[in-house]
Every structure is written in structure tokens, then in C-alpha cells.
Amino acid sequence: MNPQHLRLAALIGAAMVLTSAPAARAAADDLVIRTMGPVSYVCGGVAEDERQALTAREKDFNIGILFTQGTAGEFLSDVAVRLVRDEQEVATFRAAGPRCLIRAPEGSYNIEASYKGQPKSIKVSTGTRNAQLRW
Template structure:
């Protein structure tokens, strides 16, 4: 028959109390360490704010932080980052932080100046200027002769009729007599019983009820050259009108007032 040792309750209680005491000490140690870590983390931001440089009242907007690639940890505030390895290409230019002077940019390489011409070569002679064409002489400006005086004994035209009037002076009478063969009609204007000569008579030649020519007789006698036919002559002097029928070939058709 198996014999069991007697139950010792006192020994078991002592072991349980010892285990509980050890667990309590471990918990208190963990709590104390956690409190110390929390206090240390609270002191680190305060120290970083105390050492931060003074910035301007209106600071420039900070550039956005570069995106952190996947798998990397963002840097902790206040911790120093290791230097990046040198790259083969130049990094892109960034805007300097406020208060830091921007580095001077490198000056562009000097441009090569053209080589001077050798001193022994004479300079090229300038091309001769083209010879200007000689100016053409302008023809002299001719002014038309002035019209003859109204009472000058010259031939004039009125429509299809040519005429010449005069005969007040003796020389005019002789000139008209010599020109009479060139005309096919002749008119003489007089007044009174003595047949005094008249001038400034308004003359109109009518044919078939239509006016063919109209002119003012500057003298008592008018030589007329008109197309062949018969004409009705209407002469007006000082408001009084006389009429006569004259055919080409008729000479010395007299009209008296």
C-alpha cells in the first residue's frame, strides 16, 4: 500500500507568496522604466524648441518634404541624418533656406573672339558706287498764249460755224475785204438813216427752227463760214431784235435799226 507524504500547507503558501512578490517587483520595475521613457521623450522636443533658430516674421513657405520611399523610416525630429553617398550627376538646384546666402553661380565660359586679320594683308578696297544716270533735261514749261482781246479781229468758232467780225477802222475794212473769199456769208449791222456802224450785237443763226450758232459781233461786219443752206438770222441790239433770211453765198446782208 502506497504511503503519501503528509500535506504541508505552510510550505505551499510560502512558495505562492514568493512568486507573487517577484511578480510585483517586476511590474513596479516596468512601470518605473515606462515613466522614465515618457519623461525623456517629453524633454527631447522641449530641448529642440529651445535650440531652434529665430526665423523672420513672414517666413517663406517651406518646400514640401520629399516623399519617403516605401520601406524606409521617416527621420525622428532632432536626429541627424547620415550623409548621402555622392552621385554621378549634379543634384537639382534648390531654393536656399531663409538667412543662408545662395552660392554664387559659375560664370559662363568666355566666348572666343575672332582672330585678327594678318597685318601684312592690305584691306579690301570698297566697291565703287554705281554711276548715276545723267538727269534728262526737262522741257521748258510753255504757257499757252493769252486769249486775244474780245474786240480783236480774229477768227472764232461757234458750233459748226466759223466767223470773224470787225470793220470799224479803215485797216480792218481792208483786212476783211481780203478775207471775204474764205467765207460764204457776210452780215452788216447799221442804224439810222445815215447807216452808222453798230457793234456788240447778239447774233443767232437758226436752221429748221433749231439754233446752230450764237455769238456777239464785235464789229459792224461779220464774215461767216457755215454749212451750205439757208439760215434765219436773229440779231438783237439794245433789246430790239431784227430778223433776216440769208443763204450761203449771200454777201453784204444788211440789218438796220
Template sequence: MNKQQPFNHYLSGNRTLFSRNARPARRRRMLVATLICATVVIAAAWRPARAADEMVIRTMGPVSYVCGGVAEDERASLAEQEKNFNMGILFTQGANGEYLSEVDVKLTMDGQTVASFKTGGPRCLIRAPEGSYNIEATYKGQPKSIKISTGTRNAQLRW
């Protein structure tokens, strides 16, 4: 009858499965696995945003808005959504009309602020109750304003 060999017989040298020499190797493997998982999580969180991620319809009280329009797919998406909104404004600068984003916008009606937001692109579509609104926009500390009514979809503020 064959005598059963202990498991330690298969390990190299005089190491055992739970010896002190095995602990640093286990720790290194655990550290490598943890670093790989952390890298995957960080890479997923920092992936480049797609237009669909950025162009979210936001609501503030009775007003809904969506901003975007730098990339071709964003412009196409805004064109598709335009029928669902009753106002539109484009923010540009200079003689060539370069697109602006990160413009602080305040929408007021009869002196009362109805909505305020920071644009995520040069074109904003706004859905608001019928009436006339004053759009006060600030870009790099320079304020501009325009008065528009619902139904106006091609307003423009240029710095």
C-alpha cells in the same frame, strides 16, 4: 605791309552794309523796283488793241465767223478774208447807216441754233454749211431778223 581796311570804311557815316539803317533803304529800293515792274506789266496788258488782235476767226460747231470793220485796216482785212467765207452781214442804224457793234447774233437753221455770238464790229463774215439760215440779231433790246442763204455776202440789218 598795308593793313587791309574793312569794307565798312567805304560807307558813309557809321552805317554798315547790313546795319538797321541800311534796311529801310533796301526796302525802298525793292518797293520802287516792284512798282516799276508792276507798271510795265499793267501797261503791256492795257495797251490799245490792234485790229489784228480783235479780228480773230472764231468757230462754234460747224460755223466760223469773224467780225470787225470800223477802222480802215479792219475793212481791208475783212475784204481780203471774204473769199474764205460764204455769208456776210452788216449791222447799221439810222438813216445815215451808222455802224453798230456789240450786236447779239443768233444763227439758226431749221429752228435749231447753230451759233450765237456778240459782234466786235459792224461787218461779220460767216462760213457755214450750205443752206438757208435765219439771223436773229438784238441791239439794245430791239430784235431784228433776216433770212439769208450761203453765197449772200451783202446782207444788212438796220435799226
């Protein structure tokens, strides 16, 4: 390869790195921790970079849930979520991705979720990081 081709290849490679890295970082940075009363949560995980960002933050939360559908376990987003403790709603939010991490006071909770009008629920305790609701 002649020197001009090598320079062109290097420039194209650098341009690809520069244009793709900010987009990947931006998607992971969109994972905003929200707080409602005593509960904080973050949802995402459609893209690989979001899944990695959530995994890195998992230690800061004490409940984790995944929303899927079908036998193949396709990821769901836009799931309406209610966190209930002792028949009292402690948080309500819309999951922006299939994986939600929740930080809540120690105890047992019902996670009541609805996707396209179909309700599902699961009982979890703090420390449960791999709960799943499948439609």
C-alpha cells in the same frame, strides 16, 4: 532847208511810220476767227484797216452781214447774233464790229440779231455776202 532840219524831218517821219504801222496792224490782227460747231465767224470793221482785212478774208466765208442804224447807216457793234437753221440754233455770238463774215454749211439761215433789246432778223442763204440789218 539846212542839213540838220532835213535830218530832223526824216527822223520825225520815220518815227511817225514806226508808231502808226504797228497800231494799224494790231487792230487788223485782232480780227480773230472763232468757231462754234460747224460755223466759223469773224466780226469787225469799225476802222478802215479792219474793213480792208475783212475784205481780204471775204473769199474764205460764205455769208456776210452788216449791222447799221439810222438813215445815214452808222456802223453798230455789240450786236447779239443768233444763226438759226431749220429752227435749230447753230451759233450765237456778240458782234465786235458792224461787219461779220460767217462760214457755215450750205443752206438757208435766219440771222436773228438784237441791239439794245430791239430784235431784227433776216433770212439768208450761203453765198449771200451783202446782207444788212438796220435799226
